Structures are given as structure tokens and as C-alpha cells.
Amino acid sequence: MEIGSHSSPCRAHGTPVPRQGARQPRRRLATDDVTEAVQLRLDKQRVVQEGDHRFAVVLEESVLRAPIGGGEVMAAQFGHLLTASAMPSVSLGIIPLGADRSRMWPTESFFMFDDDEVTVELVSGHLTITQPHEIAMYGKVFTKMAELAVYGKAARNLIMSAVAALDD
Numbered sequence: 001m002e003i004g005s006h007s008s009p010c011r012a013h014g015t016p017v018p019r020q021g022a023r024q025p026r027r028r029l030a031t032d033d034v035t036e037a038v039q040l041r042l043d044k045q046r047v048v049q050e051g052d053h054r055f056a057v058v059l060e061e062s063v064l065r066a067p068i069g070g071g072e073v074m075a076a077q078f079g080h081l082l083t084a085s086a087m088p089s090v091s092l093g094i095i096p097l098g099a100d101r102s103r104m105w106p107t108e109s110f111f112m113f114d115d116d117e118v119t120v121e122l123v124s125g126h127l128t129i130t131q132p133h134e135i136a137m138y139g140k141v142f143t144k145m146a147e148l149a150v151y152g153k154a155a156r157n158l159i160m161s162a163v164a165a166l167d168d
Contacts, residue, residue: 052089053089054089054090054091055089055090055091056091056093056142056146057084057090057091057092057093058093058094058095058142058145058146058149059092059093059094059095059149060094060095060106061094061095061096061097061158061162062097064078064094064158064159064162065097065162065165067166071166074162074166075163075166078159078162078163081159082156082159085152085155085156085159091151092151092155093146093149093150093151093155094149094150094154094155094158094159095145095148095149095150096150096158099148100148101148103144104141104144104145104148107141107145108120108121108122109121110138112135112138112139112142115132115135115136115139116130116135117129117130117135118134118135118138
């Protein structure tokens with residue numbers, strides 16, 4: 001399960017976005033090797049397309065509205081999100097900008113790997129959480145965020161609206 005509050009989760013990216021993303025937060029990389037960082041992101045992305053895995057992704061609509069890498073990169077990312085949303089192994093939800101957030105505020109981006117591990121994206125790096133009670137907390141947050149999201153045609157419409165905004 002993935003929550004994306006500030007940037008699109010790396011497993012849902014196409015090639016241009018990991019390259020841009022690897023260039024952006026260079027201060028967080030152990031090395032200054034953009035090529036190595038891109039390869040790592042692409043290796044993670046392959047998991048979506050191979051094997052018998054299921055992925056639940058929830059993004060804030062604001063992620064779609066924050067251009068990173070310019071219009072061409074964003075257009076490619078939106079295309080990849082549309083493709084991923086049609087995959088039977090992917091559930092893509094988007095929390096609309098107008099969703100009532102009085103019961104669930106935005107959170108940091110995180111990735112949840114079943115009940116085994118959660119990684120949280122921080123400014124200084126990634127935090128790995130393995131304590132069962134902490135993982136359960138993230139599971140509850142994911143469930144609440146997922147309830148705020150729209151799926152299917154409604155999610156694709158939000159993506160298409162972001163695509164149209166690229167032309168403005």
C-alpha cells in the first residue's frame with residue numbers, strides 16, 4: 001500500500017519521472033549517482049508488472065497539480081498512472097482537493113509492505129518501521145485515507161483534468 005502526499009510513488013512512475021526525482025533530492029542519496037538511483041527506482045517499478053502482487057495506491061490530488069520536471073515529464077507520468085490504473089493488480093485512488101479532511105489530515109508519504117514493514121519518506125531519508133503496533137497504525141491511516149479517495153472513472157477524470165491543466 002502506498003500513500004503519496006507530496007510526490008507520486010516511485011512504483012507508479014514512468015522512466016522520465018524517476019530520472020527527474022533522482023536529480024531533485026540528491027542530498028538524500030548516499031552517492032551522487034543519478035543513473036544508479038534511476039535504476040533502483042525502475043527495478044522497484046518492475047514489481048508492479050511481474051509476479052502475483054497486488055498494489056493499493058492512494059494519492060492526494062495535489063500531487064497531480066504540483067509540476068515536477070515540466071509539462072512533458074508530467075504528461076508522461078499521467079499517462080503511466082492511467083495505464084497503471086487499468087492493471088488488474090493495481091487499485092489507484094485519488095483524494096480530491098475538495099475532500100472533507102476534518103477527520104483525516106494529510107500525512108507524510110509512506111509505503112506499506114503487507115504487515116511486515118512500512119517505509120516513510122522524510123527530508124533526511126527513509127525511515128523503516130518494523131514494529132507491529134506501528135505498522136498497524138499506518139494500516140489504519142491507509143484505510144482512512146483510502147475511504148476519502150475516488151477510484152475508477154472518477155480517479156481517471158481527476159488525472160485527465162490535470163492533463164488538461166498542463167495546456168493552460
